[in-house]
Amino acid sequence: MSKTPTPADGASLDDDVRGIQFETADTGITVVDGIERKRDHLGTDPVVEPTPVPTDRLVAPVDSAVRLYADRVEADPNIVMVRDDSFDMVDHLTEGTEREYPPGRYVVDVSGPIKQYLQVDGRLSISTDEGTVIEVGDGAEALLGARSKHNRPATEITVPPTTDGLVRAVSTFGAALKMTTPDRSWPGHRGHPPAVTVGDELDVPQGLAPPCPEVQVLVPPEERYVYPVAPLVYYLGAELVPHRGPPQIRTDAGFEYDLQRSGEEFETRVEQTLKQVLFLECCLRSEGLIELPLHERSAVAGDLPMNAAELFDQPAQVRLPAYLSVEHETIAPHIPDWELAAHLAPRPEQAELLPHLVNDLAVVRTTTEDEGDGGGVDPTELSTPEPTVDEAVTDDAAPEEGDASFEDFFRSAGTDIGDGWTVENSVDLRDDGSDALETVWSGEGVPVGASKATKRAYENRYSRQPDPPPIDVGVVCNDDSMSEELDVTELYDGEKLPMNVSTYRNLSRAGLKTLVEAGDVDFLHYIGHAEPDGLHCADGTLSFAEIDGTETEAFLLNACRSFDQGRALIEAGAIGGVVTLQPVPIESAAEVGKRVAELLNIGYPLGVAVDVADEATQIGSQYQIVGDGGRAVAQHKSGGAFVHEVTPVDGDLSSASEYDLRIQGHPGENNGLGGVFHPHHDEFGHYLIGNSTPEVRLEQETLVGFLRKSSEPVIVQPNGSTDSNLWTSDRLAEQL
Structure with a gap:
């Protein structure tokens, strides 16, 4: 066949x-x-x-x-x-x-x-x-x-704001799968679930049915049960069945598997089940379309009670019991870090965001706005910035708000916390228990420790019409004291994708408004100050809530407390961007701005760029995503995102003769969960995206030759130190 x-x-x-x-x-x-x-x-x-x-x-x-x-x-x-x-x-x-x-x-x-x-x-x-x-x-x-690797909903369903309608919607998600063999574990073999609109009546296009109805997922018809199982139902191609008993998976062959056990939370059990099934199908799929010698398969082969060649061609209801007979602890160390964890409020309207999260196989949890750390965060808890690694602010404490030096020290012209940033309407997700690379929140209020996801951001992405390169980048500096930061324009060189970079100084309110409305800028990099009512311009402040729409796709608003302005850009038509929640020191913000720009230029998605900057600099933790963190501004040659970690073995960075090297594969815009990366060196094999290679020891000459092959971020970890520095691989090769 x-x-x-x-x-x-x-x-x-x-x-x-x-x-x-x-x-x-x-x-x-x-x-x-x-x-x-x-x-x-x-x-x-x-x-x-x-x-x-x-x-x-x-x-x-x-x-x-x-x-x-x-x-x-x-x-x-x-x-x-x-x-x-x-x-x-x-x-x-x-x-x-x-x-x-x-x-x-x-x-x-x-x-x-x-x-x-x-x-x-x-x-x-x-x-x-x-x-x-x-x-x-x-x-x-x-x-x-x-x-094209473009992945968008092929159709739309309308469901009433009832749990019965929600169950019906989730049961259609698996219809988007391109195949039901273990090859569905490849990200390119999974289609986008149908879009969902909450309306007055049920409207499901003909032909949308689960491809594996012999597998059923049974849960009580409540949002707090339906939302978490939606990615699992989709990946299994299963039918979702309302059930008043304990949540479980069931097959027509008589197999049953509990999704809630004593001493184990329902959402945790669902998460483990999804990860286990996807991981084991990644290990099996070398019998299918793409025969790669996967490192993880070799690592767990001796612990699996199954014959891959025999199991591959079996129907889903035969494969599933074999997968779930494996003890999760046996394979857990080899399961990749997950791409996305999402917190949905258990309300009917949140169903409209569900298909987009399911498309990324997100781990979905239900969280109300009053959960977390008392339902809010004390702004003073976040207002004292931590120092950067290279430019630590250690000799003088950060000034208090209200001091004369506050405006000079921070990237803010005011001292009010501002609209949308109060104890009552912030949600603390810094310790949500997730090990995902990105966490998103979609409820009311301002998330702390997570990105702000909106249905509008995904819709903006899918509604884009063809617009061939080059990419138009606009760098706006509306403060003369920060003009040195305009050298970030040199970082947007479009190595793999042509870029037109334009610089703007001291734009007026009308000038900035026209720039984002006219469709002349695909990516906006703003450098300046922010106040509660907008971004600083030469003649006052501009709130992006005032604009009439934008063709700008992505943005970096490098100003204090730019969250609200970023959210307004999303509502106006943008897809995703980088913002701040609290005051950021001017020098530290300049450093992070350059590093994020460097990562975006080589094709890293917004969320990965912020994550890497956070890992390498303490100040990076004060930046977060609004909208779609998976959006990339430029083009990476392989579609992935690979972070190198280098540790000198027998000296400092410049004097060592040997170095330990490890590489982590982050999800890219078109290479998500189930994807594979293969570093071009004999010591490395093929690894799942989200995992890291084993650490290898290389002589300096060998390391330099390897680093020169590409331009990737390198986190240099001095031997015996917790400090780190962020380089690009080609720059580090020249340094060595």
């Missing part, structure tokens, strides 16, 4: 929405995804003029395709997979490999930020010594196809 994956419902979009284009370049062909604002260049010899061909000419599922009259195609270094005309795996190449293949039909996966397949009829040779070089035999036909 062919293994060709079936496109999700959301992939069957019109050409103008898909936005895949092929452009001739001086050295080859550039593939452009207008929706996701991605582009990838393939070198060709000779330079080609691509000719459009029908997409059904290719074995692989693609949105657009062209014929190439080229003898040689070059791509960036990556994992290369070769398949036959049934889409079965023929070969898997890593860096430093050479292969020759006899005449036949081959499908070569040369995907980078865009999913791309090169289909060749004839002889073929591939080398991955210096990049990836594909040579096509004389007379062979080469077709190039590409598919």
Whole structure:
């Protein structure tokens, strides 16, 4: 049987929405995804003029395709997979490999930020010594196809504000799965659940049904039970059944599994079940479409009471009992850090946010606004900033609010806490018990220790129309004393995606309003002061609540207490951004602004950039996300986000001869849970996104050679110290 994956419902979009284009370049062909604002260049010899061909000419599922009259195609270094005309795996190449293949039909996966397949009829040779070089035999036909990784709801359902309507909605989520084999553990094989609108009557489009109805999840029909199980129901492709008894999973074959046990909280049990099923399917899937030697599979293989080859092709109701027979403690150390934990208030209207969280397989918990640390946070608890690592404020204490020096020390022109920031309407989630890389809150009030998620942010993202690169970056400095910070413009160099960077000084209220309304700026980096009623301008303050809409997609508002202005930008049409909740020292804010800009420029999503800055600098903890933290401003060459940790072994950074290196794979914009990363070094294998590589010891020359291959963040941890410094890998290589 062919293994060709079936496109999700959301992939069957019109050409103008898909936005895949092929452009001739001086050295080859550039593939452009207008929706996701991605582009990838393939070198060709000779330079080609691509000719459009029908997409059904290719074995692989693609949105657009062209014929190439080229003898040689070059791509960036990556994992290369070769398949036959049934889409079965023929070969898997890593860096430093050479292969020759006899005449036949081959499908070569040369995907980078865009999913791309090169289909060749004839002889073929591939080398991955210096990049990836594909040579096509004389007379062979080469077709190039590409598919957008854009993932959006394919349809919408309306449910009444009742638990019965909510149960019906969640039961439709699994219809978006592209397959129900263990290959669904790949992020690209899971479609976006239908959007949900809470209305007067139930309206479910025909054909939306769970793909594995032989598996049922039974819970009491209450939001506090339905919301947490929604990601599990979706991933299993199961039917959600209202049930007055104890929550459980049940199959038509008679299997039962309790989701609530004595001494264990319901939400914790659901979380463990979701993580266990996904992880074990990641270990099984090497029997399927993509045969990779996964490190985690080798680590747990001896503890699994199952035969992967036999289990892979079994139906869901046979596989599930095998997964859940494994003791969670056995595999827990190898399960990756989760991408997202979400707190929903147990109210009907929160169902509208649920599909977007489920799409990320979030761990969902129900939390009311009066939960947490007494339902609020004392602002004075957060108003004294901690020092940065490199520019610690240790000799002089931060001034108290009201002191004459307060305005000079902090990035704020006032001393009031301001609207939306009071003890009564803040929610403390700093100790929510989650180990997720990002925590979001969607209820009323201001979250502390979490991002502010809104349905509007996701809707803004999915409603974007194709807009090919370049990315327009606007850096606004509305305070002359901070003009040195304008050197961040040098950081937005668009290594993989062209950028137009414009600088603006001392904009008036009308000037700043026009800038964000006119659609001239995709990313706004604001440097200046904030007051409770808006951001400082040359002639007063501007509240973004006053604007009539914006085409700005993302932003960094590097001013004190910019939360409300960020939230207003989301309501006006933006997707996500970085804001602050409390006063931030001017020098420290400048440092964090540069570091976040550096991370955004190399293609890291907003949430990952803030997380890395937080890990490397204490002041970073005062920055948070509003809207969609998964939005990236620029383009990463692989779609992931990889943080390197370097520790000198026998000296300081410059004098050591050996270094310990470890790499953690963070989720990227198009490489989430279930994805894999493979550092290009012989010591490393293939690891699940969210996990770290084992620590390896490298000599200085070897480390420098490795670091020069890319531009990734490196946290340098001095031996025996808790301090750390943040570098980019290419800069650190030059330093060493």
